[in-house]
Amino acid sequence: MAIKITEECINCGACEPECPNNAIYEGGVEWALADGTTVSGSFTLLDGSSMDANQKNEPLSTDTYYIVPNKCTECQGFHEEPQCAAVCPVDCCVPDEAYVEAVDELMAKKNVCTAKPVAKII
Template sequence: MAIKITEECINCGACEPECPNNAIYEGGAQWAISDKTSVSGTFVLMDGTVVDVNQRFPALADDTYYIVPNKCTECQGFHEEPQCASVCPVDCCIPDTLYQETVEQLMAKKEALHP
């Protein structure tokens, strides 16, 4: 499953540079699949929607950092554990139960983001 940042976030920003998929954004910032990834063309979102990788989407949170589930792979294929959670000083990076994914699905997403 993806990781989410809870409302306990103190906006320290420690998590953002640790994400190998650039799935973490500052509150209020728009996001795109292509941000700091090597993907080009189109991308299939978790809900099956096909989007242009450069399409900008509205922020998922305005007041705290947030994680884009469509880009989060729980660091599978990069690290032993989610790096955001390992560096968070207030332990607000937790599993997001809304997005249940297998290791195989997470690895497939990683390969799609970094072809």
């Protein structure tokens, strides 16, 4: 299942840079599936609907950081545990029961949403 950030979030921002899928956004910031990923064109969402990957969407939270479930893979294929939860000082990154996915589904999502490689500065 995807991870969610609860109301206990203190807005420290520790989770955002740890997300390999760029699925975490600061409260009030619009999101897009293409943000920081290789996703382009039409993308099928968890609910079966589709949207353009570059479409900007309303923030899922205006007050605290939030995780876009359609981008979250629980760090499957990247790390042994969700990194947002590992670094959260108040333990507010928890499983989101509304988005239950099997490991193979998370891995398939990871393969589609792999983050863009970061350029090395020499």
